[in-house]
Amino acid sequence: MPRKAVRLADVAAAAGVSVSTVSKILKGDGRASAATRARVLETARRLDFRPNPLAQSFVTGRSLVVGVLAENAPSTFSMPVIIGAQSSLGRADLAALMYDARNDPKARTEALRKLQARRVDGLIVIGEGPDIDYPPVPADFDVPTVYTYTSYRDPRVVSYTVDNVAIGQMAARHLIELGRTRIAHVAAGRSLRSTIDRHEGFATTLADAGLPLVFSGPLYGDWKRTWGSEAARIILGSGTQVDAIFAASDDIAVGLYATLRGGGVRIPDDIALIGVDNYAKVPGRGDRFLTTIDRRLPQLGSSAADHLIRLIGGSTESGGAFPTASELIVGATTRPDLVGPVEQEIDTYLTDAVSDADRG
Amino acid sequence: MPRKAVRLADVAAAAGVSVSTVSKILKGDGRASAATRARVLETARRLDFRPNPLAQSFVTGRSLVVGVLAENAPSTFSMPVIIGAQSSLGRADLAALMYDARNDPKARTEALRKLQARRVDGLIVIGEGPDIDYPPVPADFDVPTVYTYTSYRDPRVVSYTVDNVAIGQMAARHLIELGRTRIAHVAAGRSLRSTIDRHEGFATTLADAGLPLVFSGPLYGDWKRTWGSEAARIILGSGTQVDAIFAASDDIAVGLYATLRGGGVRIPDDIALIGVDNYAKVPGRGDRFLTTIDRRLPQLGSSAADHLIRLIGGSTESGGAFPTASELIVGATTRPDLVGPVEQEIDTYLTDAVSDADRG
DNA sequence: CTGAAAGCGCTTACAG
DNA sequence: CTGAAAGCGCTTACAG
Numbered sequence A, B: 001m002p003r004k005a006v007r008l009a010d011v012a013a014a015a016g017v018s019v020s021t022v023s024k025i026l027k028g029d030g031r032a033s034a035a036t037r038a039r040v041l042e043t044a045r046r047l048d049f050r051p052n053p054l055a056q057s058f059v060t061g062r063s064l065v066v067g068v069l070a071e072n073a074p075s076t077f078s079m080p081v082i083i084g085a086q087s088s089l090g091r092a093d094l095a096a097l098m099y100d101a102r103n104d105p106k107a108r109t110e111a112l113r114k115l116q117a118r119r120v121d122g123l124i125v126i127g128e129g130p131d132i133d134y135p136p137v138p139a140d141f142d143v144p145t146v147y148t149y150t151s152y153r154d155p156r157v158v159s160y161t162v163d164n165v166a167i168g169q170m171a172a173r174h175l176i177e178l179g180r181t182r183i184a185h186v187a188a189g190r191s192l193r194s195t196i197d198r199h200e201g202f203a204t205t206l207a208d209a210g211l212p213l214v215f216s217g218p219l220y221g222d223w224k225r226t227w228g229s230e231a232a233r234i235i236l237g238s239g240t241q242v243d244a245i246f247a248a249s250d251d252i253a254v255g256l257y258a259t260l261r262g263g264g265v266r267i268p269d270d271i272a273l274i275g276v277d278n279y280a281k282v283p284g285r286g287d288r289f290l291t292t293i294d295r296r297l298p299q300l301g302s303s304a305a306d307h308l309i310r311l312i313g314g315s316t317e318s319g320g321a322f323p324t325a326s327e328l329i330v331g332a333t334t335r336p337d338l339v340g341p342v343e344q345e346i347d348t349y350l351t352d353a354v355s356d357a358d359r360g
Numbered sequence C, D: 001c002t003g004a005a006a007g008c009g010c011t012t013a014c015a016g
Helices: A008-015 A019-026 A034-046 A055-062 A078-091 A103-119 A164-177 A193-208 A225-238 A250-262 A297-312 B006-013 B020-026 B036-044 B053-060 B080-090 B107-115 B164-177 B193-208 B224-237 B249-260 B297-312
Strands: A066-071 A095-100 A124-125 A145-148 A158-162 A182-188 A244-247 A272-276 A290-296 A336-337 A342-345 A349-351 B066-071 B095-101 B122-126 B144-150 B158-162 B183-186 B244-246 B270-278 B291-294 B337-339 B342-345 B349-351
Touching: A008 A019, A008 A034, A008 B158, A008 B337, A019 A034, A019 A349, A019 B066, A055 B053, A055 B249, A066 A078, A066 A103, A078 A095, A078 A124, A078 A297, A078 B080, A095 A103, A095 A349, A095 B036, A124 A297, A145 A297, A145 A336, A158 A297, A164 A182, A164 A193, A164 A244, A164 A272, A164 A290, A182 A193, A182 A225, A225 A250, A244 A250, A272 B158, B006 B020, B006 B036, B020 B036, B066 B080, B066 B107, B066 B297, B080 B122, B080 B297, B095 B107, B122 B297, B144 B297, B164 B244, B164 B270, B183 B193, B183 B224, B224 B249, B224 B297, B244 B249
Parallel strands: A066 A095, A066 A124, A124 A145, A145 A158, A158 A342, A182 A244, A244 A272, A272 A290, B066 B095, B066 B122, B122 B144, B144 B158, B158 B342, B183 B244, B244 B270, B270 B291
Antiparallel strands: A095 B095, A290 A349, A336 A342, B291 B349, B337 B342
């Protein structure tokens, strides 16, 4: 590699033309004779010219940096969203300046001030899912902004979120397709947005299939494995016949699994189980033994980033003109669900797995 | 916020001095009368002047962007390292331009070319742990570089890695302190660097305590839960008395747990178990029920980034002058282990947990 | 079709 | 102690 960076002026001198001519030709500006164009292009290639992005940013005002404002960066579910977003940004040669608000309003404000001063070209706000609220970015932060993994459903903002209604639907469809008819829903907190949405999709799909919801409603608890165990005892103790359970998390599903098995229930022969999170996904490890729904959080983040990249690119897309989710996600079961300029993605797929061979 | 950004020239005009005087005063350059200094500072504050970083980067040549070259960004163990690094970078107002090599040599080369062209101020290379090798960045990539979570032990590069010897020591000490005397090691692959290092620390600590290693060596397998189950059957079938097991991963530990329990063994009463990974760390979920060693991967990444930040800052530290690990990590059990300019961190802590209340 | 020139907003010798 | 001036490497009207 050349010790000293070659500049536009070097190319111009070598090609025997002016700097402005080289500049125009290199950025594809039409008006140039074929001969000049060829010579300049050839010279630039020969000298391995790479325009200095620092100079370009300075003159164009585009920093090639995007702000990433995370509410809680190191959390298990934020990380994949951030990594997904950043992978997309890298593909577009955009750097990410990340600040972690750590649920601190002052840190959030300070981060926005810094991002503004830094002249970021855009902003991605990454929340902590649909169940945790906090104020949106002030309107006077006048930079293209996309929210993801937040609780926002405001049609005035672009927001990519997990489609929890669809998760409920997928879970129901899966269990129905297995031929189950006595299906229960072991949910997390009763008032959580995610619980409400998932149950809406779940209950509607069951109703459409003419199936009852066992216990005529979800069993409400929390996200933990211990709640799964408790729910199993409730189900076993109720004497109610159940042949399938939709669990709100894989942890709950594991608790259900252990306690039901302890109670003599065969999984999935007697009771089929489906969870959410696809939590054990270390390659070559985990050897998943329960069916689960993956929220595809990296894809969520990358979809949000791709959208922002289009906005930065001067795209004027808005409202219903947004690309549908099925255009954004490859190789996944998707369902576009467009509400005004808010885009919800299903961002989920079923991971079917074998039943546990461990008869310990 | 002002519609139009205020420039150095605006401050100069308002304060009645020259642009160069403002520039010098604002960056703390000494020679200035107290009166001028006060007036300029006050004016800058009043106008809320923020220097245009695009202009600054252009003239100084410092891009305020750091390259992040990840070997496999979305993998479970890479993500926390990347997020940790990026949090540190953000604290230093440095953006991260991340490329994901996806184990593709050509992608790696291309990423380096782009980072070079982008004039990044530094580079962080994030690997896939000590067990996977690939070539280092070519020497002609003349930018401060720090490696982390890679297999490098080359004293010519700065490399932050998990200290697996220390992990073995911690596991042994923990089990010894519990009063256990018949201690086994259920390891992953025999030839893995991590296995070898952990066993070195483990066996040495046992020997120092005058304790034998049951089976006179590790039981070798893989990282999976199923291997844990198989190992449990081996242990139970051997008739050998065992009262504690060091498992190479939490997945293995879970397999051991399930199968030992199935065999009538009480955990931890009869056999104490310790794993590695602290895998179930979703806040409020997981309700961890096994003792584990956390590798503190976010701290690993942030330590690497902090080191790079110092290098970029023009620090001339090198060789033994590097700060020790205990200076870098707060609130953790650390052990500085300095080998030339290579710095290894222990980056681990014990998470003691209650035994499982789930008697399912 | 091509080039001279201004300008982006700073920093940094250099002169006074 | 302070300021005039050059310069960083591009882009972009504008003129020819």
